[in-house]
Amino acid sequence: MNIHKFVMPEVIFGNGAIEHAGESCLRLGATNVFIVSDPGVIEAGWLDVVIRSCKQANLQYTVFSDVTMNPKDVEVEKGCKAYIENECDAIIGIGGGSPLDVAKAVAILVTNGGKIHDYEGVNKIRKPLPPQVMIPTTAGSGSEVSQFSVIVDTLGQKKMTIISKSLIPDIAIIDPETLSTKNAHLTASTGLDVLTHGIEAYVSLAATPLTDVQAKNAISLVSEYLRPSVASKINKEAKTKMAMASLQAGLAFSNAILGAVHAMSHAVGGKYPVLHGDINSILLPHVMEYNLLANPKKFADIAAFLGVDIRGLSHMEAGRKAIECIKQLTMEIDAPQRLSDIGLEKDEIPHMSLVALDDACMITNPRDVTAEDIEEIFRRAW
Ligand SMILES: [Fe+2]
Known part of the structure; x- marks a missing residue:
């Protein structure tokens, strides 16, 4: 055991x-x-x-x-x-x-x-x-x-x-x-960081039943309450639910650690003055596409937590629906979509990939990665 x-x-x-x-x-x-x-x-x-x-x-x-x-x-x-x-x-x-x-x-x-x-x-x-x-x-x-x-x-x-x-x-x-004093952009960016914590912790190699339940609740809460929280500073129910999502995602990732999104985001954030959540939300769908193969069942679970009807779908198909669902959410709350949108230079990719490979968060990523794999993910997110 x-x-x-x-x-x-x-x-x-x-x-x-x-x-x-x-x-x-x-x-x-x-x-x-x-x-x-x-x-x-x-x-x-x-x-x-x-x-x-x-x-x-x-x-x-x-x-x-x-x-x-x-x-x-x-x-x-x-x-x-x-x-x-x-x-x-x-x-x-x-x-x-x-x-x-x-x-x-x-x-x-x-x-x-x-x-x-x-x-x-x-x-x-x-x-x-x-x-x-x-x-x-x-x-x-x-x-x-x-x-x-x-x-x-x-x-x-x-x-x-x-x-x-x-x-x-x-x-x-x-x-x-x-939370009521934060503008829409900061609410969106930090909320997408919460979602990334929940997802990376849920598929982490160090996930346990104790972290899974926290991650699951966090993902579901973000799916339901991030939009209204971005839309209104005074929506008390949305703020309370997002505070709980943040807490539960924090408990999940503190104990299960994270993955490639955070390892890559740390490489970018060390050099560019960009919000951590903005970088994460751009990278998240691309890293999910890469990681899907490592644990299709867990990515299918994530689709269900996001409210997707996964009946009749294979785990791979359901996992792809989760990725689509997250892209849709990021567009609806006006989060940046590409690394080029936040001013990153393409010729930095090889160096940032090496830095990301060395980050402690990469240890628990569910799929093996090489520097070349990371470069490819960065390019897809450009
Ligand atoms: Fe984070």
């Missing part, structure tokens, strides 16, 4: 949950909290809510918001310095995947030392991290529940994937109301 392992943080989910930030830190023994955020989250007013909650819990705090899209090693180093200078003893990350991944990377360096590059790959962290409370404001990266942090190596121009059980936050606070 195979041994299954499933890890996750304490989860506080629901409208108004963000007000539990200070009390959550207090329960973890914090006295002086390092809060990682970004300018967009501050402008939307969510940082103020967290600060008020920390004050109510009599906590001292320091805010660090020098975080950009596709966060970088230099930002992590700056954050680490600020944490130590201010003698903090716990970390809150609030925002999209970028502030959350920087918060986790700062947590690594403040107790383990060295450079963030030292921790690229699987299980390189040796010493315990400070208490971490993560509050996502997108649906989303899943970073609030995952054992991942993805940081750009600015000299190497690539994303480093860091995977370790130590990166699973102590508490994830998920408040669907925070």
